[in-house]
Amino acid sequence: MVEDDAPRRAPKMSPRERKYWGTLAACAVLGGIIGFAMAFTGMLDSKDPTAMLYSNAALPRNLALVIAALWGLGLPIGCLFYHHYADEQDQHAYLWACTMGWYIFVVLTPTWWLLGRGGLTPPVDIGVIFLVSMVVNALVWLWKRYV
Amino acid sequence: MKNRLKVLRAERDWSQADLADRLDVSRQAVNAIETGKYDPSLPLVFRIARLFDMRIEDIFDDQFSGGPHG
Numbered sequence: 445m446v447e448d449d450a451p452r453r454a455p456k457m458s459p460r461e462r463k464y465w466g467t468l469a470a471c472a473v474l475g476g477i478i479g480f481a482m483a484f485t486g487m488l489d490s491k492d493p494t495a496m497l498y499s500n501a502a503l504p505r506n507l508a509l510v511i512a513a514l515w516g517l518g519l520p521i522g523c524l525f526y527h528h529y530a531d532e533q534d535q536h537a538y539l540w541a542c543t544m545g546w547y548i549f550v551v552l553t554p555t556w557w558l559l560g561r562g563g564l565t566p567p568v569d570i571g572v573i574f575l576v577s578m579v580v581n582a583l584v585w586l587w588k589r590y591v
Numbered sequence: 592m593k594n595r596l597k598v599l600r601a602e603r604d605w606s607q608a609d610l611a612d613r614l615d616v617s618r619q620a621v622n623a624i625e626t627g628k629y630d631p632s633l634p635l636v637f638r639i640a641r642l643f644d645m646r647i648e649d650i651f652d653d654q655f656s657g658g659p660h661g
Contacts, residue, residue: 456608456612458611458612458615460615461617531620532616532620532631532632533617533619533620533623533624533631534617536629589619
């Protein structure tokens, strides 16, 4: 892990770092709002908060529109700020993370699709592939950034 | 790439956060450079050399001993 050889000194953040962490926090809040809205709708619908989060079931039209707008506009804007405030070592970690996430996507999707067509697996679930790609992306980023 | 960043920083009694502040990078970046886990870009290398008022090759060592002239 990252060693700090001056632990007794109060940690300080530069204005750039504050903006950087502010951007990440804003993205986390955005994700939380989306997750909460979907889970809340799932609870209203079936008492099961995961019913809407982890399924391909139909969503109310207005909710789908709002969430899609939040994700489709909020995420690119958040990414713009992130790339503006991230330093070069962070960008380096990000590049590695995205590359590995991409490889997971391009290897896993066709493999699963072909196995599914052969009747060896259930049909491709884009939600699972998205989740696996994101987890790999996050783990690689944490490894390159902090370990 | 090996470097003398940690020594130079200690000589000035700077923490990693102090150096990060002066270079406009994160503390994680300074740590990664010091431990040789990340090789900084050429612009950052120049900033480091200017900050310490030293030549790049006096801070960073690419352990290259050969060359066209021996």
